[in-house]
Structures are given as C-alpha cells and as structure tokens.
Amino acid sequence: MLTDDDLKKITVILDDRLDKKLDEKLDEKLDEKLEPIKKDIRSIKKTLDTAIRYFDRVTTNHEKRIKRVEHHLTLPPVID
Numbered sequence: 001m002l003t004d005d006d007l008k009k010i011t012v013i014l015d016d017r018l019d020k021k022l023d024e025k026l027d028e029k030l031d032e033k034l035e036p037i038k039k040d041i042r043s044i045k046k047t048l049d050t051a052i053r054y055f056d057r058v059t060t061n062h063e064k065r066i067k068r069v070e071h072h073l074t075l076p077p078v079i080d
Contacts (some may be wrong), residue, residue: 002010070077 067077069075
C-alpha cells in the first residue's frame, strides 16, 4: 500500500517531468511561431544594409566632388 509520503514523492516526480515536457513543447511552438518574424527581420536588415551602402557611396562621391570644387576655386574647406 502506498503511503502519503510515497504519493507526494510520485506527485513531485510527475510534476517535474510534466513541467519539463511542457517547457519543451512551448519552446518548440514559440520557435515555430517566431520563424516568419525572424525571416522578415533578416529581409529588412538586408534591405537596410543595401540602402546604407548606396547612400554611403553617394555621400563619399559628393565629398570628393566638393573637395575638387573647393580646390579649383581655392576656397578653404569648411570646418565644423
């Protein structure tokens, strides 16, 4: 016959196992639900990187052109 102490031990063991299983299932479901969001974020990051690279090149090109104009007109460079 099982005593109260035995039943409590069984309950604790079952609770631990169920908690572990539940956590694993929740993690799996969460990862599954977050995957489309992660994919969108990666896409946005790629697009943003492309835009930044483009505008960096444009700005750098303007700096070179401005320096050439300043040099040609013998203007001192503007110091911020």
